[in-house]
Amino acid sequence: MSIRKSLLSLAAVLAFSGAAQANLVQNGDFENTNMTSSALFGSRMTDNVVDNWFAYGFTFLWLPGTAASTGATEDGGGTFKLWGPGTGVDNGFVDSPTGGNFIGGTGDYINLPINQTITGLTIGEQYVLSFDWAGAQQTDHYGAQTEGWTAILGDQTFNTEMISNPEQGFQAWRNQTFTFTATAVTEVLTFIAQGTPDGAPPVSLLDNVQLNAVNHVPEPGSLALIGAALGALGLSRRRKQASA
Numbered sequence: 001m002s003i004r005k006s007l008l009s010l011a012a013v014l015a016f017s018g019a020a021q022a023n024l025v026q027n028g029d030f031e032n033t034n035m036t037s038s039a040l041f042g043s044r045m046t047d048n049v050v051d052n053w054f055a056y057g058f059t060f061l062w063l064p065g066t067a068a069s070t071g072a073t074e075d076g077g078g079t080f081k082l083w084g085p086g087t088g089v090d091n092g093f094v095d096s097p098t099g100g101n102f103i104g105g106t107g108d109y110i111n112l113p114i115n116q117t118i119t120g121l122t123i124g125e126q127y128v129l130s131f132d133w134a135g136a137q138q139t140d141h142y143g144a145q146t147e148g149w150t151a152i153l154g155d156q157t158f159n160t161e162m163i164s165n166p167e168q169g170f171q172a173w174r175n176q177t178f179t180f181t182a183t184a185v186t187e188v189l190t191f192i193a194q195g196t197p198d199g200a201p202p203v204s205l206l207d208n209v210q211l212n213a214v215n216h217v218p219e220p221g222s223l224a225l226i227g228a229a230l231g232a233l234g235l236s237r238r239r240k241q242a243s244a
């Protein structure tokens with residue numbers, strides 16, 4: 001392969017790798033944690049033990065197969081469970097569609113931010129935030145509720161629809177996307193559970209959080225590398241022609 005072909009291949013690879021840039025959210029699937037059981041991980045108990053995420057409110061992490069059966073441990077030693085087949089109601093409850101752990105927060109009770117700092121943004125560039133979410137209700141509580149999420153990146157705020165959930169119900173997992181424009185290189189991504197009414201309590205579930213550039217171009221460093229390589233190729237050719 002000639003040097004020119006090699007460089008063009010390198011450029012193509014760099015361009016492709018830019019287009020397929022990895023998810024900017026770290027641990028968006030909530031699989032990296034030192035929690036060995038389902039439990040509250042907000043500030044009221046075991047603080048910030050889910051890698052990369054900080055939760056300040058009544059936020060739970062559920063391991064697979066536990067949310068509607070054994071439940072998650074609360075700070076007071078009780079368990080927080082969701083209505084579902086494992087807790088006596090055939091409401092269609094299922095774990096996250098992408099598998100593994102997922103989290104949830106109550107929209108009516110200490111619904112403080114769940115967040116992580118996103119780095120490597122390009123100012124003015126658009127990014128698509130994508131996540132899976134669902135609506136559920138805590139066991140031994142009754143009455144219809146609504147559930148939703150607020151997502152914030154920097155100074156831009158988006159709200160999902162508020163879904164209606166009947167007593168002891170479950171509203172299926174769905175995917176939501178929002179398009180943000182970066183206004184800084186580093187911004188905080190925040191989720192806040194929303195729901196009504198107080199005491200129901202509504203529970204908003206979340207998993208598979210991703211943030212990807214809409215139109216990613218090769219990083220300046222990559223462009224500089226290609227430019228330098230092409231420049232070197234041109235210099236080499238001129239020298240060959242001069243010496244011929």
Ligand SMILES: [Ca+2]
Nearest residue numbers: 029099100101
């Ligand atoms: Ca997961």
